Amino acid sequence: MTKLRFYIQMEIKIIGYNPQYKNDFIRLNKAWLEEYFYVEPHDLETFSNIENDIIKKEGEIFFCLVNNEIAGTVAMIKVDDKTFELAKMAVDKKFQGMKLSNLLMEACIDFAKKNQAEKIFLLSNKKLAPAINLYKKFNFIEVPMGTTDYARADIQMELKL
Numbered sequence: 001m002t003k004l005r006f007y008i009q010m011e012i013k014i015i016g017y018n019p020q021y022k023n024d025f026i027r028l029n030k031a032w033l034e035e036y037f038y039v040e041p042h043d044l045e046t047f048s049n050i051e052n053d054i055i056k057k058e059g060e061i062f063f064c065l066v067n068n069e070i071a072g073t074v075a076m077i078k079v080d081d082k083t084f085e086l087a088k089m090a091v092d093k094k095f096q097g098m099k100l101s102n103l104l105m106e107a108c109i110d111f112a113k114k115n116q117a118e119k120i121f122l123l124s125n126k127k128l129a130p131a132i133n134l135y136k137k138f139n140f141i142e143v144p145m146g147t148t149d150y151a152r153a154d155i156q157m158e159l160k161l
């Protein structure tokens with residue numbers, strides 16, 4: 001009996017912000033927010049001011065493309081010269097399980113280091129176990145919660161660079 005093997009080749013790449021993908025950033029984030037929580041006023045504010053609040057303030061939004069299709073996204077928001085907030089990480093359901101969030105996380109850490117940041121922090125919710133596990137894998141540790149505009153946030157984590 002002959003065994004047949006099939007190999008699926010995928011082109012995966014991480015790119016920086018491009019306005020043509022703005023709606024994908026919003027779509028991917030609304031999907032997980034609506035599944036687990038709800039879209040809060042601060043989310044809507046971010047979605048309507050992406051360029052002004054993130055890109056023009058020396059932050060970045062990364063996109064993960066699989067065969068030129070947007071599969072995931074994440075934002076790096078500059079807080080000050082030493083700190084970035086990692087926010088709005090989302091991977092399309094049909095691409096989950098492919099470890100794409102690892103690639104997005106690596107892009108964020110590299111970006112922060114290139115910009116001489118000393119730390120990255122994030123806000124999340126403990127019920128998002130896969131996300132919390134991802135952050136721990138990349139050596140983020142839980143720290144006391146600061147003030148936040150997000151009702152859903154119940155954990156703050158940071159990574160010292």
